[in-house]
Amino acid sequence: MNTRSKAVRNALGIVALGSALALTLAGCSRAAEPGGSGDGDGEATASPGITDDSITLGVTTPLSGGTAGPGNCTVAGLVAYFGQAGPIEFGDGKTREVTVEAFDDTYDPQKALSNFQQNQSSVFAFTSGLGTPTNRAYREAAIEDEVPQALVMTGDPLFSDRTESPWQLGFVPIYQNEGAAFGELLAESAEEHTVAILSQNDDFGEGYVEGFKEAIEGADNIEIVEELTYEATDTSVDAQLTELAASDADVFFNAMSITPLVISSIEKARELSWSPSWFLPSNTSSPGGILSPAGADPEDGFYSVSFSKAPQSPAFAEDEDVVAFLAALEEFSGDYTTVPEFPHCMWSYIVGATLEQAFQNMEEPTRESFMEALTSISDFQAPLMLDGTAVDTTVDGQPAVSTVIVQRYNGQGYANAETFE
Structure with a gap:
């Protein structure tokens, strides 16, 4: 059994424990004062998946099947980013290790829903996962249970409608x-x-x-x-x-x-x-x-x-962001891929950088505080982003990245295309 399979199996094995923890936390919330959660001293009760020294993110994505290449990249870049970044100081003053748990859905909506249902009480938020049908499959359940579905890789405009739901945010352009x-x-x-x-x-x-x-x-x-x-x-x-x-x-x-x-x-x-x-x-x-x-x-x-730099392009061979990204991918992402053949590897690395921005600004260890911080990021030039693009999560109806640059394949990578030839 490979390391990834072990990680997924271990994640499934702690579902019962996670559920019990969720029930305990729910009880604490009910005992809290109206309009807030926590103990008598006013401190917020932590949401599931976060402690004083760690936070766990979940990714349901195709790790096998026809879209396994892009799917593995949706995890690889994320793992590489947080492996390189190390523990992160959050807005509440606590320093936490970020753990990523990946669950294979084979691009099957029913499996994606099952992954969410089995793991929502042990992860703080779901992120980065690939696919419109798969992300849609558990969207309603995430809304009902108030679990963040943040920076997922679907261009479906539904995930950027803040009026309908404050718990979702797409990452890639619609x-x-x-x-x-x-x-x-x-x-x-x-x-x-x-x-x-x-x-x-x-x-x-x-x-x-x-x-x-x-x-x-x-x-x-x-x-x-x-x-x-x-x-x-x-x-x-x-x-x-x-x-x-x-x-x-x-x-x-x-x-x-x-x-x-x-x-x-x-x-x-x-x-x-x-x-x-x-x-x-x-x-x-x-x-x-x-x-x-x-x-x-x-x-x-x-x-x-x-909207991201391509390591295959000679133009970025010595780019500082690309060099750091490739080194992090090689060191930390062997369970998924160390070869960024699909842009999702770079995208999930950018997702990691964007999540770090939100973590640094969330003032309480709660899902509500996280979504508030996440949707307040403006003009963030994340590592690996092309000139002319940026992360902006403040616009209702738009995902975190809404600008793209048209490029043409040159046999090795892509170069910007000013005109159609």
Whole structure:
């Protein structure tokens, strides 16, 4: 059994103890004065998952299955950040060790819900986990039980609606923002273009397409000539690629989240002698994890968006942030990955830095104080963030990161794309 499996099993093994602790704390809260919790001296009663010297974060994410590559990265960067940072001084004056417990959901919503239910009383907050359907699966339960679901990796706008719930906050830009960035770049082109679209048949795919279509509305030089969908459970998209290739569109807007399907779609397009320019979501555009294994030809034009520095890019080979990140990943993240093939490795590292900002400003060891501190971060230039992007958690309706930069694959990494070529 590997270390990660042991960690997950150990986490499951303490559920009963965690539940008992939660009941004890609940009893203390009921005995507290109205409007606050704690003892007679006015000190707040700590929420589950935090003590005077430690705090435990939970991550439910795909550690196995088709999205295991990105999923493991959602933990690796987080573990690397807090391993490097060491104990953190919180806003209440206590210094705490940060522990990360990861639970495999295989990108299955029911498993994600089960992970939440079994571990909510032993972790302080859930964070960083990948996936719209999986994060949605336990969202209502998290709201009901007032458990933070903070800086999760879904671009679903639902997680940034503070009016509906103060317990959620998305991390990555909403899907509409990414789709719009592609559309705006294309609309600014001086040439006429035909577009074929393949999207995941859920909120993920719909959000990307919605943003793209809104951005190209009124652009006389762009025509959508074919539009198809696929299911996240599909094992092949060959039929869709064959039909889309027949359109002979010169631009392929490919809103897919399943790594093997993106690779196979690039391979299938080549087999069909179809060479459009590609627009790929930020989470399925990895040079090392997707484009290189698929044999993507940079001459075709592969575009994506980003807000984080890519270690694979020669431009960042000696970047101070990147050097520190790679060293931390190598030293602390062996249970998950030490090779940042997917951007989620960098994203979860940024999540760690953002969580540290919140920890330093939360004045009580409670989930309420944490969410108040988390949603008060403005213009934070976290390590690994590209120039022109920043963390801002203060805007209702927007996630922690709302700006992206369009980039083009150059065979090694990505370079900023000022225009569509």
